[in-house]
Amino acid sequence: MLSQISRENQQIEKATIDKIFRNIDDKKCTIFNAGAGAGKTYALILSLKYAVNTYGKMLKEHNRQIICITYTNVATEEIKKRLGNTSIVRISTIHERIWNFIHGYQKELVELHLENLIKQVDELVEQTTNQKEFELYRQLSNDDKSNFFNIMFENKDTYYKSYNLGAKDFKQALSSILGVYASLLKNVAHFKKIVNTLFRIGNYKKCIQNIHESKPGYNEVLYNVLSNRDQLHRMKISHDTLLEYGYQMIKKYDLLKRFLVDKYPFMFIDEYQDTKEIVISVMDMLQQFSVDIKHPIFVGYFGDSVQNIYEDGVGTNIGNFHSGLEVVNKEFNRRSAQEIVYVANKIRNDEIVQSSIFEDCQGGSVEFYVGDERDATDFIEKNTLNATKENPVHCFMLTNKSVAQFSGFENLYLLFSSTQYYKTYYQQLNTELLSDDPSKLGEIPLLIFRIVKFINKVRNEETSITDVLTYSIYANNNLSQVKVLVDLLKRIEGTTLLNNIQSICGFYQSEDNLSYKKVIDSLFDIDESSIVDIKRYMIQKLYPNMTEEIEDDARKNVENILNLEMNEYTRWYDYLTGNHLGNVVYHTYHRTKGLEFDNVIIVLGNSFGKERNYFNLFFKNYKDSGHLIDEDLKKYEQARNLLYVSVTRAVKNLKILYIDDVSGFSDVVESIFGEIQVYSRDN
Numbered sequence: 032m033l034s035q036i037s038r039e040n041q042q043i044e045k046a047t048i049d050k051i052f053r054n055i056d057d058k059k060c061t062i063f064n065a066g067a068g069a070g071k072t073y074a075l076i077l078s079l080k081y082a083v084n085t086y087g088k089m090l091k092e093h094n095r096q097i098i099c100i101t102y103t104n105v106a107t108e109e110i111k112k113r114l115g116n117t118s119i120v121r122i123s124t125i126h127e128r129i130w131n132f133i134h135g136y137q138k139e140l141v142e143l144h145l146e147n148l149i150k151q152v153d154e155l156v157e158q159t160t161n162q163k164e165f166e167l168y169r170q171l172s173n174d175d176k177s178n179f180f181n182i183m184f185e186n187k188d189t190y191y192k193s194y195n196l197g198a199k200d201f202k203q204a205l206s207s208i209l210g211v212y213a214s215l216l217k218n219v220a221h222f223k224k225i226v227n228t229l230f231r232i233g234n235y236k237k238c239i240q241n242i243h244e245s246k247p248g249y250n251e252v253l254y255n256v257l258s259n260r261d262q263l264h265r266m267k268i269s270h271d272t273l274l275e276y277g278y279q280m281i282k283k284y285d286l287l288k289r290f291l292v293d294k295y296p297f298m299f300i301d302e303y304q305d306t307k308e309i310v311i312s313v314m315d316m317l318q319q320f321s322v323d324i325k326h327p328i329f330v331g332y333f334g335d336s337v338q339n340i341y342e343d344g345v346g347t348n349i350g351n352f353h354s355g356l357e358v359v360n361k362e363f364n365r366r367s368a369q370e371i372v373y374v375a376n377k378i379r380n381d382e383i384v385q386s387s388i389f390e391d392c393q394g395g396s397v398e399f400y401v402g403d404e405r406d407a408t409d410f411i412e413k414n415t416l417n418a419t420k421e422n423p424v425h426c427f428m429l430t431n432k433s434v435a436q437f438s439g440f441e442n443l444y445l446l447f448s449s450t451q452y453y454k455t456y457y458q459q460l461n462t463e464l465l466s467d468d469p470s471k472l473g474e475i476p477l478l479i480f481r482i483v484k485f486i487n488k489v490r491n492e493e494t495s496i497t498d499v500l501t502y503s504i505y506a507n508n509n510l511s512q513v514k515v516l517v518d519l520l521k522r523i524e525g526t527t528l529l530n531n532i533q534s535i536c537g538f539y540q541s542e543d544n545l546s547y548k549k550v551i552d553s554l555f556d557i558d559e560s561s562i563v564d565i566k567r568y569m570i571q572k573l574y575p576n577m578t579e580e581i582e583d584d585a586r587k588n589v590e591n592i593l594n595l596e597m598n599e600y601t602r603w604y605d606y607l608t609g610n611h612l613g614n615v616v617y618h619t620y621h622r623t624k625g626l627e628f629d630n631v632i633i634v635l636g637n638s639f640g641k642e643r644n645y646f647n648l649f650f651k652n653y654k655d656s657g658h659l660i661d662e663d664l665k666k667y668e669q670a671r672n673l674l675y676v677s678v679t680r681a682v683k684n685l686k687i688l689y690i691d692d693v694s695g696f697s698d699v700v701e702s703i704f705g706e707i708q709v710y711s712r713d714n
């Protein structure tokens with residue numbers, strides 16, 4: 032099955048690829064927008080190879096390169112593997128690339144950073160003048176405001192040490208220090224908001240002053256790949272700010288544009304649909320500029336607007352940000368059996384109607400069952416009896432919770448999802464707690480990920496030293512010093528995450544080993560490497576709008592997160608890093624993007640995330656979606672895209688268990704998936 036291609040189809044496919052090659056030659060910016068499994072990633076690799084073979088010598092002679100931008104680090108590695116070794120193609124995520132574009136222009140970057148700091152100060156000062164939490168603070172005279180700030184600044188240590196205490200103890204710890212300003216403690220949550228904001232303003236102002244005075248460490252902006260929060264006052268930026276700075280720099284400096292278009296005449300972007308608009312604008316700026324100076328570059332976008340599953344992706348709007356793109360289509364499917372392609376076309380229901388490129392494309396299967404949520408475990412068990420570790424069944428689960436439960440880290444998931452931050456930004460859990468790309472994890476999950484990764488590596492006898500220690504550490508120590516350090520790291524122990532962190536911090540305090548301190552400082556990457564600071568940081572991030580009523584719960588929840596067994600964290604870590612140990616592999620729908628599996632089970636239902644009516648909204652409006660507007664249209668398209676991405680991962684066999692009633696739209700379900708079968712545990 033899926034092996035024989037007629038000469039005619041071969042030629043049609045070749046013509047599509049040739050069209051892309053011609054556009055590369057003619058520097059005609061192109062969008063290859065084709066359905067799932069059409070071979071876009073494959074075509075991208077062929078295009079890269081073509082550019083290398085045709086232009087490699089010239090590029091090398093002129094010290095020029097080809098750029099390929101991928102959506103995740105995982106995709107970067109995959110393309111590197113498939114392309115093979117070449118120094119001419121630079122493959123990376125957009126963040127790494129943008130940083131590479133701008134990091135050499137530190138004078139200009141620092142200027143931009145300074146402007147940003149001034150803007151941030153203005154915005155924070157504005158908050159103190161109009162937000163309700165600052166009401167009492169506003170009543171102070173200017174002298175009192177600065178006295179209050181000075182007192183708090185001098186007593187920063189006490190403030191932070193007391194930060195995690197209950198409201199009563201917190202007030203007690205601070206009231207004597209505050210003297211006449213103790214009345215500000217009336218509402219502890221408001222008080223903390225006031226002090227944190229004033230500290231931030233103070234930090235930013237200090238940083239502005241240090242930049243003006245050219246103090247050491249203030250003549251350079253740093254980007255930390257493994258952190259997703261800005262520390263502007265420390266001259267450190269993270270992902271979003273990096274893109275913003277990149278955009279601003281390229282917009283402002285023609286010389287930089289000139290350098291970039293000369294250096295990189297070919298740029299390829301994979302999964303364009305989920306790329307941020309600001310990135311497309313950067314590409315557009317560069318291309319327009321290249322035309323103006325008569326050194327045209329080639330920009331090629333590879334993707335599928337219907338596979339846009341992240342809200343900040345450009346999707347169908349790409350034309351608004353990069354105009355004049357030449358569209359190349361391909362309507363063959365290279366991945367799946369005909370039975371799956373048929374279902375995919377039906378879901379997509381637009382002008383792209385795929386047919387398999389293979390003559391022997393029959394023999395796959397699609398089965399649609401209706402059952403109960405309680406049937407899911409049984410359904411999966413019965414349908415995976417023949418699965419093996421080498422040939423597993425891949426189950427896409429409707430909820431993050433069930434993925435976590437089946438993968439062995441349900442408690443961790445439940446604790447995070449019950450925090451204030453993730454209750455508010457529920458949709459973010461998908462990426463911020465479950466992404467296989469560390470750069471997409473949330474701030475606290477990423478901190479914990481780093482710690483768990485570090486502990487796992489330290490405990491694993493096969494880990495090499497260079498994997499745990501940075502170059503600067505082992506290069507600045509002699510062998511016996513490195514041994515002392517490694518022995519110390521190996522003494523870190525504990526059965527819970529908290530025990531491990533306590534053990535790490537214990538040695539930090541008791542041992543006089545500078546290298547150890549450096550390793551731990553860069554591991555935690557917070558103000559101070561102490562358990563108090565970690566807790567405070569977790570509370571601040573997971574409860575950004577703290578009120579007195581929720582303070583106790585917040586503290587308890589953070590304690591519970593820390594008190595979870597290390598084994599559970601290791602299972603979460605294995606899940607994130609794709610270290611699958613069983614015959615059945617569980618996925619969130621989002622994580623399956625770009626992948627393909629012979630046998631797929633999808634557990635499906637009406638709701639998705641916090642949305643009660645999601646997939647049912649899609650099925651109900653399927654026959655007449657033209658009347659939908661605004662939120663409903665957005666939701667309809669999101670549900671369609673996610674369903675499309677999911678079913679098109681299957682190569683041969685697809686089984687769907689719908690865990691809600693489908694009677695209101697059974698005709699649509701049947702027209703897409705065929706006969707509806709009723710699943711019952713007793714059969």
Ligand SMILES: Nc1ncnc2c1ncn2[C@@H]1O[C@H](COP(=O)(O)OP(=O)(O)OP(=O)(O)O)[C@@H](O)[C@H]1O
Nearest residue numbers: 066067068069070071072073074335365366625626
């Ligand atoms: N020209 C080709 N020759 C041989 N195999 C191909 C070719 N094009 C694609 N394939 C194979 O077809 C399958 C689907 O291709 P690919 O993953 O590139 O599709 P895609 O369009 O990127 O899919 P999706 O959008 O669903 O992620 C892969 O197994 C790939 O190796």
